[in-house]
Amino acid sequence: MKTDELMLKVENVSKIYKLGEIGGTTLRDELQRLWAKLRKKEDPTKKIGAKNYNKGEKFKALDNISFEVKKGERIGIIGHNGAGKSTLLKLISRVTGPTEGQIHLNGRVASMLEVGTGFHPELTGRENVYMNGAILGMTKKEIDAKMEDIIEFSEVRQFIDTPVKRYSSGMYVKLAFSVAAHLDSEIMIMDEVLAVGDIQFQQKCINKMKSVSEQEDKTILYVSHNMNTIRELCDKVIVLDHGKLIFMGDVEQGISIYSLKDHILRDQIELNQQRNNVYSLSDIFRFKKIKLFPNSKQSSNMKDSLCFIMDYSSSEQLSDVFFRIVVYFANGPTVGMTCTNKSTIIRKTDNGHLKFNVDLSCLASGVYTLKIYAYGLNSQNVTGYFDVIDENIVFVEIGKEEINDVTWNHARWGHVKFNELHVNEED
């Protein structure tokens, strides 16, 4: 029973932290710093060995993120450490404010960013249920009505009137989770809360979340590094990478992008020299390093063409080398292939550079991977490979104008966007 009602709309949200001077300073430090700056000396309060950040250098924890969540959707948020997952959840749960942009919410948000938030060790389990519920925005009446369910679900009935300082950490989690799970909130936010409970309880929680979401149409945002729980609970994922939203959509696709994240073409990728491919003719020619062309945007959102420099080594001069690039959609189906029509001459060198320019104007926005082949043709026109990069190089094709504000639907439209369709009235 999914409706089209939006529960959450994130619009161009960025969160910027200033480097080097985040909090913890005393007035004395600040004055010292000012004094040093006036005399053009080095900052005396700086940690020894700390990287010298320029004044005002900023770190974008979140970089222009926009997405929408509909009612009843269960969204998994994945990304490696430092990708901005927790920052995003903090912004949505209003713990800290965005630097730019807006977040619209439709309903109460219950955040379970950490286990037992607001539990006071001296109070009993029951008292803490009241406390925790109230912190999460319930009134006493609402908590009273749900008290029995909460105790039942938490499996700690025996200890409910014991101060929680005597609880084991597992009991803590169980109680905290069951308070949050019984909340009357429309949006639930969970950040790795389940990590502490035992497997049975984790399963119970996931089932509970699922049933709550299906029956009461609650919207769930769930952050985890455990892909199995993501698969089980979520019907959509958001993949964050270095503060950018690189993917939103199908769970499996998102997870495969996440697992490829190491190879996202950002600055450069050092290629693994241990090739275990069966194609290679010899060790004569080797790709060494792939480097995004400096003129392209650093973030690899190229508009129409992907431009990169490939470092190589070759122990002989080769005269008939062809290159081929195969593009896949998010480590999945092949999208297409492009190759050089004329052969390239490769010098004998330890460190040569080849500039690749791939025209990608026909690709719809999305996440793609590519493989690069260097091959030659013998007299019988049989292909022999010099070198093949079989690691997946991931690149993200975003920032293209969307057609009429519609996000590209890969499942229905494929991955190729042809040139504009022209329709004219025929006289």
Added chain:
Amino acid sequence: MEKQKFKTTITSKHKLFDLHLKETFKYRDLIWLFVKRDFTALYKQTILGPLWAVIQPVLTTFVFSFIFGSLAGLKTADIPEAITFNFHVPSFLFYMTGTMLFTYFSTNVNKVSKIFIENRGTMGKVYYPRLVQPISASLSNLIPFIINFVLFVIVWAVFLITGTTSMQVTWWLLFIPLVVLELIVLSIGLGMIISAVTTKYRDLQMLVGFGLQLWQYAAPVAYGLTLISLSPTWGDRLMLYTCINPLTPIVTTFRYAMFGFGYFNWIPYVVSWGVSIFLFFIGLMLFSKTEKNFMDTI
């Protein structure tokens, strides 16, 4: 696509007074739970329990009466006429007023000023209107104050009934709630200012404990106002002395209302209300400005 209305919008923009008063009211249950928590947690695993709320100020009062009253021989009077006409107030009651009011003031400033630092664990995880914290802190500090006040009133009534004192019951007693209200407003305001600044600069936190200790001697807590008005150097500057410290009119007015005579002057009283309200609004403004992003700097 039609535009949808949203209930809440979080932006980077900031209004001068972003108080979320309506929301704070919705969280009134939380305020009470915080008060209850503070109270139970404070006296858990103690034998005497809430009796501790009485013991501290009573002992302080005794020490004051002994040192300032008996040893130093300071007169327990706020106006010279009281000495001339020999109005008699039991020194225990006289010193009790000062310690009672000042204990509330200092504990409240202290507690409110530490709100962000002490609750960053919770505040860093969940959103609730942050204003809930200073409100509940001030309320829970009011409990020991009320216990003290009840004790005070009992002793006061005993003295009145036995008639061994020149104290009188007057209509001024109705003024007491107003005086206490001002005390609350002043201490919350000051506390909120400090709490906002300490999220970035911890220096002020050091200053608070020390400053409050000194402040006690800047107000007629441990002495009567006659110490000033009869002093050869400060006698002429009584008005300056009473105006400059908003706590002074609070203490003297409280005594005036309880004892039926003493020092009362509208000018310092109004000035002190003005200062209290001014500090309160500055505090609110800084607090609402800080609460949004303090997690990044704390």
